[in-house]
Amino acid sequence: MENLSEYLTTISDRLRARGHRMTPQRMAILRAILESPTHPTAEEIYRQVSADFPMLSLATVYKTLHVLKELGATRELTVDGISRYDRNLPPHPHLVCVRCQAVIDLPPEMMVTLPEEALAGYGFHPLWYEVSVYGLCSRCLEAKK
């Protein structure tokens, strides 16, 4: 994420290239994802953006998230059956706390590499992959004692 406003312009362009428009609501939702370190849920994004757009509805948040996902501006991950949204950075592993549901990013250099050639033997065409480590975060580990 070199330059934020530059990145936002890129996404706006991609939106228009698909015949969509960059609206204030969409911009605000995208910013909310980019600025949050916590992999927020749709509900959390809704609450945050609502501060600036009181008339915003949750359905709009969901619709926008789908669009952003298609554009590759965000990535959806499911934790405990609930969708969370990650900025679409280089692939990196996730630490997921099974107690407080926090999702922690690991640096991309800790991402394992796929055995591509072996996969090809399955006739499977990989698009992306995820590595999730489940366990207890330091805070919850403490709390459990």
Added chain:
Amino acid sequence: MENLSEYLTTISDRLRARGHRMTPQRMAILRAILESPTHPTAEEIYRQVSADFPMLSLATVYKTLHVLKELGATRELTVDGISRYDRNLPPHPHLVCVRCQAVIDLPPEMMVTLPEEALAGYGFHPLWYEVSVYGLCSRCLEAKK
């Protein structure tokens, strides 16, 4: 999974050790998971077991799945927001088709190993981890043309 009936006995023992009972319904649900290669959903398990137990309710399936999960007899994985159940074999990667939602097991020897020591630096206590490769299965790849 050396010997099926032996394994079922092991699980029954663990159930009783926790003050639960091995009932015909639970046995049928467990068998359904063990015998299915498709990582079935609760709904699919329900439909299959219903053939033998027409009075079985979906809620019972869910309750049983939770119990089996606690016993370590099955593992839950979420695909597209829907829970699916895997026999609890040695850790292995999953191929997930983004079009037909099929989940394909890879052999355990293709599972990557975690950089345990690096994880420890985060104060994170890992319990288990998952590797999921998303893409198109051979059939869906064909169908898309």
Added chain:
DNA sequence: TATCTTTGAAGAACAATTCTCCAAAAGGAA
């Protein structure tokens, strides 16, 4: 057998997500 506990069926309840409808706003053409 009498008693205490665990179980599972049924359906209501719940929560996350999606759908439907429609009025308002944006973009393009004249």
Added chain:
DNA sequence: TTCCTTTTGGAGAATTGTTCTTCAAAGATA
């Protein structure tokens, strides 16, 4: 600018996966 077409977003209902509640039946224990 003005008209026309298309996209958008809001409101709330609907849908769907999952959980909860209640209660009678079955199992275990003494």
